[in-house]
Amino acid sequence: MRILYPCNPLEPKEPDQPYTDECIAIQQLGIPVSLFAYDNLSFGDFKPLPRIESGEMVLYRGWMFNIIAYQEFTDFIRKKGGIPLTSAADYAHCHHLNQWYSACADLTPETVFLERDSNYLEQISNLKWDAYFIKDFVKSNTDGQGSIANTPEQAVKIIGLIEQYRGEIEGGVSVRKVECFQPQSELRFFVVNGTAYSPIPEVPAIVETVTQRIDAPFYSVDVAKTVEGKERIIELGDGQVSERKTWTLERFINILAQIG
Numbered sequence: 001m002r003i004l005y006p007c008n009p010l011e012p013k014e015p016d017q018p019y020t021d022e023c024i025a026i027q028q029l030g031i032p033v034s035l036f037a038y039d040n041l042s043f044g045d046f047k048p049l050p051r052i053e054s055g056e057m058v059l060y061r062g063w064m065f066n067i068i069a070y071q072e073f074t075d076f077i078r079k080k081g082g083i084p085l086t087s088a089a090d091y092a093h094c095h096h097l098n099q100w101y102s103a104c105a106d107l108t109p110e111t112v113f114l115e116r117d118s119n120y121l122e123q124i125s126n127l128k129w130d131a132y133f134i135k136d137f138v139k140s141n142t143d144g145q146g147s148i149a150n151t152p153e154q155a156v157k158i159i160g161l162i163e164q165y166r167g168e169i170e171g172g173v174s175v176r177k178v179e180c181f182q183p184q185s186e187l188r189f190f191v192v193n194g195t196a197y198s199p200i201p202e203v204p205a206i207v208e209t210v211t212q213r214i215d216a217p218f219y220s221v222d223v224a225k226t227v228e229g230k231e232r233i234i235e236l237g238d239g240q241v242s243e244r245k246t247w248t249l250e251r252f253i254n255i256l257a258q259i260g
């Protein structure tokens with residue numbers, strides 16, 4: 001297996017800064033890595049260095065892609081002779097909330113999906129919920145106002161903020177019921193080829209349940225506790241583009257080493 005990291009745009013021979021430690025530690029484990037210019041992919045330019053060997057499994061660790069760009073990325077990897085560990089379909093399955101939701105509906109806040117540029121106000125008003133948690137299919141609103149709306153009008157405003165700050169609504173809009181989580185209770189777990197890995201000594205039952213239901217080679221599972229003490233899934237993510245959160249570098253690279 002080879003791991004691809006985005007290079008630093010100013011120093012192409014070095015990994016992009018947030019991935020430097022991980023890239024060095026992975027090489028110390030003897031796993032081959034290559035660097036490529038993330039921003040050049042949109043110009044059709046993909047020249048990983050060192051080159052990918054023919055027939056090699058390829059894993060990526062780096063910035064998020066939208067699902068069209070990830071499809072293009074995996075096409076580039078194949079053209080260079082590599083085999084992407086995570087197909088475009090696998091990526092979308094964990095990256096987009098509407099794709100994993102039906103398999104985990106009983107484990108995560110109830111969610112309604114709205115088509116991009118549809119009549120948001122009418123559809124949200126029809127829900128008549130007390131409050132609405134708003135995100136697109138990938139991320140919540142990072143603006144100061146946050147993602148929780150108490151009225152449909154506020155919800156529409158948050159959709160506008162997500163569009164403004166991130167440049168686009170990715171996929172569509174997710175409107176989620178608001179649940180009350182214990183502060184600081186959220187933890188990230190990783191699943192590699194059906195096995196769950198935990199940053200704490202045990203793997204919670206809810207994560208094991210997810211592993212039975214979601215078929216993708218490498219993904220993350222975020223779990224928080226409600227104020228009543230119930231474990232709930234906050235979101236899944238593709239493992240390649242998930243931050244390490246509370247994981248130490250050492251523990252995290254040990255799971256990457258399990259992959260290949």
Ligand SMILES: Nc1ncnc2c1ncn2[C@@H]1O[C@H](COP(=O)(O)OP(=O)(O)O)[C@@H](O)[C@H]1O
Binds near residue numbers: 133141177180222
């Ligand atoms: N339905 C919800 N009700 C209340 N709080 C939520 C809900 N969903 C998410 N949150 C809180 O908002 C945070 C960000 O939401 P999340 O879905 O993880 O989006 P992001 O992709 O931006 O991380 C979560 O860590 C959690 O604390």
Ligand SMILES: [Mg+2]
Binds near residue numbers: 234
């Ligand atoms: Mg999150």
